[in-house]
Amino acid sequence: MNDQFYIKFGESLYEKYILPKDLGLKSRQVSYWRENKVIPYFFETHQKHGRMNIPEAIWIMILKELSDIGISTEKLKILSYNVWNVPKENKYADQVILKYIDSKKPLVSETGKESLKETLSNEIVMNTLREEINEYTDLLKSCITNISQPHFMVYSPLTNEHTFLVNNDVLLKKLGSLTFDYPLISIPILGKLSKIISIDLNIKHKNLEYLSDLENQIREIVLFKKPRIVEIAFDDGHIKPRIITEKHVKQDELADFFLKNKIPKGAKLLIDPRSQDNYKLTLITK
Template identity: 60%
Template sequence: MNDESYTRFGELISKQYILPKHLDISSRQVNYWKERAILPFFEKDKHGKMNIPQAVWLFVVKELADIGISSVELTELAEAVWNKPREEKYADKVIIDNIKDEKSGLSEHAREILTEQLKNEQIMGTLRTEINSFTDMVKSCIQYPEQPHAMIYSPKTKKHYFLLNGPELLIKLNSKFSDQTLISIPILSTIRKSIGLDLKSNQKNLEYLTSIENQIREIVVFKQPKVVEIAFDDNHIKPRTIKEKHVKQDEIADFFLRNKIPLGTKLLIDVRSQDNYKLTLITK
């Protein structure tokens, strides 16, 4: 990714607009978990909005609670996932690795900014609460949705693992825990739903979307045609057809996640009828 891509990605990850009710979780339940430090990013006595990683964590907590993981165990898990990396300065290591990585796509100017941030304890104090292995998994899922991403938890050992970048971890865990129960919670559906919520918002243009993506969003989500077909000019992927019965913002969120539209792409809009559009992405 280049600097512009990093900026757009940061906008998507950090934007806080998701409420617990969007995930069908009651305020009473959220308050219960807040009191037990299971949701460490929520301020006490405040009903704050969440960004995507926080919403995914709330979803994971609900899934684990629904199958019988106790609040004591969830508190221990939250400590390991959120507080331990902060204390160990995991974020500092990630930033240093990105500065040193010649293949990161960062410009020299961006590297200089990150280097200066490392010296600022106030900025790093915030980043250490936002960057950890869990949020890295969420970011990876957004970038590579075709690969499996899940949080894995062992009720017996109380240990957790993050599945990303291929199935190798599952193979190792199956060997190590062949006679024990492992809980695997996929996260892509929650990410898709979270992005869909923002796509449906009243904000005209979303900063993390490209101009082409904002145009597609305008047609699919707000013009509300009965049928929209989205295709690439070279047919390297199967055309996506979005119909009236679909939850349009979730469908278009899934399309954006799974298809990286190249810079310089043009959009050909073919209005076949008032309620029927064909959108062709011209990449040549």
């Protein structure tokens, strides 16, 4: 991954285009959360129609999920403050940038490091980054780049503690920091990320730069040519073919396919139009 990858990735992650109605939220619910400061600071700014970027939208989905199982408004307010405001006040973003600058590993080029140093010295820019970079948004980035690993938030409603977990060596250590004397709620992230991508996929005129040319070809056929049945398969048969029909919510199925199946670089797409508006799409990986 080079510097350009991180630039494009960041632009797509923080573009504000998702509306509460896209997530099935009623305006009355959003207004209530605003009034009671359940929604973090990103909804306190002057945004047109309350548009959200990907981290904000997924956080709203998490709040709704917790609210639906009975977590009180006051607890949701405290949780949001701890997830968004506390890292901002503690300048978590500054620590992340310093880690990249000081790293001995080639995470960023020397030119990139110089650019990061300039960013770190610009207080106006840093104030924005402190609102965008925290442990929660780091979890989302990890989820996107490491789909095969489970990513989730663990929350204790009785103590109002939380942590973000990735299935790696520090998993048990992080879990151990929470109090096991109380019930814990585990909230998986991948399904929510898939929902957001499905919203993206269904916007016909939106150029999705985070998709490869091949993935955009598949998207065009599945969603906009409106076939009755599409079968997507790999040439070597190592993955079970995905069949998408008229009965499916096609953008949801396609988002799930893209997230769970890594298409090798250099792969080609064999398009086989069949009768009755059916397609077979074969990914040639050899």
